[in-house]
Amino acid sequence: MPMARFFIAPPTIAPMSPPDAHITRELDAVIFGGGVAGLWLLDELHRRGHGVLLLEADALGAGQSIAAQGIIHGGLKYTLTGLLNPSAEAIRDMPDLWRRCLNGEAEPRLTNTRVRAEFCHLWRTQTLTSKLGMIGARKGLVVAPQPVSDDERPAALRGCPGQVMRLDEQVVAPYSLLNDLASKHTDRLLKIDAEAGLSIDTDAPAVVTSITLTDGGQRLTLRARHVVLTAGNGNAELRARCSLSQDAMQRRPLHFIMLRGPREALPELNGHCVDGAKTRVTITSDTDSQGRTVWQVGGQVTEDGVDMSPDELIAHTRRELEASIPGGSGVDLSAVEWATRRVDRAERTMPNRKRPDDAQLMVEGNVITGWPTKLALAPRLATRIADTVGQPHIGPNDLTTLDWPRPAVAQPHWETATSWTTAD
Numbered sequence: 007m008p009m010a011r012f013f014i015a016p017p018t019i020a021p022m023s024p025p026d027a028h029i030t031r032e033l034d035a036v037i038f039g040g041g042v043a044g045l046w047l048l049d050e051l052h053r054r055g056h057g058v059l060l061l062e063a064d065a066l067g068a069g070q071s072i073a074a075q076g077i078i079h080g081g082l083k084y085t086l087t088g089l090l091n092p093s094a095e096a097i098r099d100m101p102d103l104w105r106r107c108l109n110g111e112a113e114p115r116l117t118n119t120r121v122r123a124e125f126c127h128l129w130r131t132q133t134l135t136s137k138l139g140m141i142g143a144r145k146g147l148v149v150a151p152q153p154v155s156d157d158e159r160p161a162a163l164r165g166c167p168g169q170v171m172r173l174d175e176q177v178v179a180p181y182s183l184l185n186d187l188a189s190k191h192t193d194r195l196l197k198i199d200a201e202a203g204l205s206i207d208t209d210a211p212a213v214v215t216s217i218t219l220t221d222g223g224q225r226l227t228l229r230a231r232h233v234v235l236t237a238g239n240g241n242a243e244l245r246a247r248c249s250l251s252q253d254a255m256q257r258r259p260l261h262f263i264m265l266r267g268p269r270e271a272l273p274e275l276n277g278h279c280v281d282g283a284k285t286r287v288t289i290t291s292d293t294d295s296q297g298r299t300v301w302q303v304g305g306q307v308t309e310d311g312v313d314m315s316p317d318e319l320i321a322h323t324r325r326e327l328e329a330s331i332p333g334g335s336g337v338d339l340s341a342v343e344w345a346t347r348r349v350d351r352a353e354r355t356m357p358n359r360k361r362p363d364d365a366q367l368m369v370e371g372n373v374i375t376g377w378p379t380k381l382a383l384a385p386r387l388a389t390r391i392a393d394t395v396g397q398p399h400i401g402p403n404d405l406t407t408l409d410w411p412r413p414a415v416a417q418p419h420w421e422t423a424t425s426w427t428t429a430d
């Protein structure tokens with residue numbers, strides 16, 4: 007089935023405005039960056055009665071969110087590494103919160119977000135580390151994974167050794183999630199030219215007095231009580247423009263792999279092959295606009311691949327998939343095409359470059375910088391930022407009449423990749 011399409015306003019050519027029109031708006035908050043973090047926060051602040059606008063420099067989610075596998079993690083990785091400390095425990099609540107939003111029982115109601123899978127599978131190989139990893143996963147998770155019967159196994163896992171488990175983590179399609187959130191707020195989203203069309207005025211470090219946007223002959227000045235940076239990798243540059251240190255952010259490079267092919271060669275699969283404290287491969291599936299199955303492969307291979315060329319990573323991933331998915335499973339890797347993409351994860355700097363285990367925010371002057379750490383933690387970041395912002399002072403602002411270009415949602419990487427190759 008072709009990928010479902012959702013619609014929000016495409017980037018528009020602004021209707022003609024008088025030359026050099028200059029508009030000024032008072033707001034409670036301006037958000038930079040419309041990935042999952044910024045969009046979820048926009049929804050939260052708007053629902054709490056704030057006058058708020060979101061500024062996007064590219065397409066919504068163009069950094070990490072559109073590249074995400076869409077797994078609503080509940081702590082598997084922390085459980086495997088024995089790092090489920092109190093702050094990491096926050097992630098345990100995420101699957102239930104997301105499920106209620108996706109069912110339309112909690113805000114934001116995400117009933118137009120496509121759920122690719124209601125749960126992930128966990129499986130193992132024959133190695134001792136893999137067997138131990140599976141035991142760890144069963145013991146440590148808040149909702150223990152449940153064994154599935156042989157008949158319920160997905161086609162790709164029919165020949166797996168040991169038990170195949172069902173892990174209570176949904177998988178969403180990031181494209182439809184971004185679209186769902188954005189479509190509730192089209193009037194509050196502005197496309198900006200972050201280089202030539204943006205100036206940020208500060209009184210002192212981290213005290214932003216005004217933000218001025220230009221587009222053709224139009225000029226828009228925003229005076230906001232709070233400026234929130236949720237621009238992923240763009241946070242470093244924006245912090246510099248607010249006279250704040252760029253060292254607050256670390257980047258973690260990833261090189262991930264996509265496979266596409268006919269359903270008979272590449273059946274749908276969502277889940278993790280557990281190996282000791284790692285997930286050897288994490289596979290999520292979707293359908294592209296031509297009706298082919300697409301697998302996105304994450305897990306350890308995406309970190310192994312950082313120093314590899316695309317060809318090396320494809321060869322490495324092929325070996326890893328052959329080892330992780332036993333023969334006779336109905337997966338035919340000789341019939342698929344492969345492509346890779348590099349994306350940096352943007353995170354708050356941690357001592358020793360550790361990975362943060364929770365959503366992170368920094369409050370300096372009237373600037374709040376946020377990194378969700380994971381897509382699954384976007385609701386937690388939004389609540390924490392909204393609590394920091396406090397009560398609305400300005401309140402909802404009528405911005406519906408503003409003529410300004412609006413951002414589109416980024417396309418999934420498998421729709422835009424051009425360098426597909428066979429691995430033979």
Ligand SMILES: Cc1cc2nc3c(=O)[nH]c(=O)nc-3n(C[C@H](O)[C@H](O)[C@H](O)COP(=O)(O)OP(=O)(O)OC[C@H]3O[C@@H](n4cnc5c(N)ncnc54)[C@H](O)[C@@H]3O)c2cc1C
Pocket residue numbers: 038039040041042043044061062063064065066067068069070071072073074075076077078079200236237238239240241243244260262304349350351376377378379380381382383
């Ligand atoms: C390959 C991969 C797979 C992942 N899989 C998962 C997963 O399965 N589950 C999970 O929970 N997490 C996953 N993650 C992590 C998750 O994707 C990120 O934590 C999350 O998407 C970060 O969202 P964000 O909104 O902070 O940043 P981004 O999604 O990067 O959004 C930042 C936005 O800011 C915009 N921007 C940049 N600069 C500016 C500027 N100067 N002005 C205005 N706008 C600007 C960008 O265009 C972009 O739209 C994955 C990450 C990667 C890379």
